[in-house]
Amino acid sequence: MLRQTSLGTLGLGVGFVLTIVGFYAYSTGNATLNLAGFFYGIPVLLGGLALKAAELKPVPFSKPTSKEVMALRQQQATVTQNQIRKDVTRYRYGQDAHLDSSLSSLGLSPTDEERPVLKGLEEKEVDGAYALVLEFESPLIPFEVWQQKREKIKGFFGPGIQVELSQPAENCVDVALISTPQV
Known part of the structure; x- marks a missing residue:
């Protein structure tokens, strides 16, 4: 609350x-x-x-999370996925943007003007695994650059994470952080 x-x-x-x-x-x-x-x-x-x-508003969920996905989150979500979800869905103070230091570390934010902006969040199931999808607006960083950084993103947010990138619209990039359940 x-x-x-x-x-x-x-x-x-x-x-x-x-x-x-x-x-x-x-x-x-x-x-x-x-x-x-x-x-x-x-x-x-x-x-x-x-x-x-100095307030940074919480990022909204683009789609409501179903009960099945919430149950999947309880079983499979990694510490990193939970931390990201909790951090971006609360008010923050003294930061320029959500995940700004993470984007800088990944080389996806060379300047404040070029930094992608996290616009939405979605939780869903991908092939039986829990996925946290980060929806970025990225007008100045092309999708090809995101694809080149895929392995670096995976290593940054891992272990236990698989990364899938998609471009649902021009200037938008979805980063799906998919848990890899231990069998």
Whole structure:
């Protein structure tokens, strides 16, 4: 629940209420409440503004996850798949983009302007295995470059991962991280 709550919005709301209470207490001559309202309200309001300015919103699921796929996730998902899913589906602060350091390490983000942007996420079954599909918008990095980096992506997100790349539309790249269940 807290993962889906914007701390910036929460800080703005609480700070605003405390500041208004401080102003009201000042106008009615209530010195104690006035001091508490200003002393806590304004810093919390400013902190909320700072968090809101540095906020990176969660990546949405492009399709709802079925119960069968959730059960498959429980059985087969790797630690890396779970970590990626949890990280990109929560609010982040102080980052330019989701998975920015991973893309840089893979050589898929030479500059901030060229960095692919994670637009969606999907969980599905591929040949009986759990797959986490990362849906990138990649207008400046061609699909051929992604294909050249396939083995590097596999090594980066592995072990226990197979990588499949697809291009569902122009300037879009889907990276399917498929678990390889141990038999």
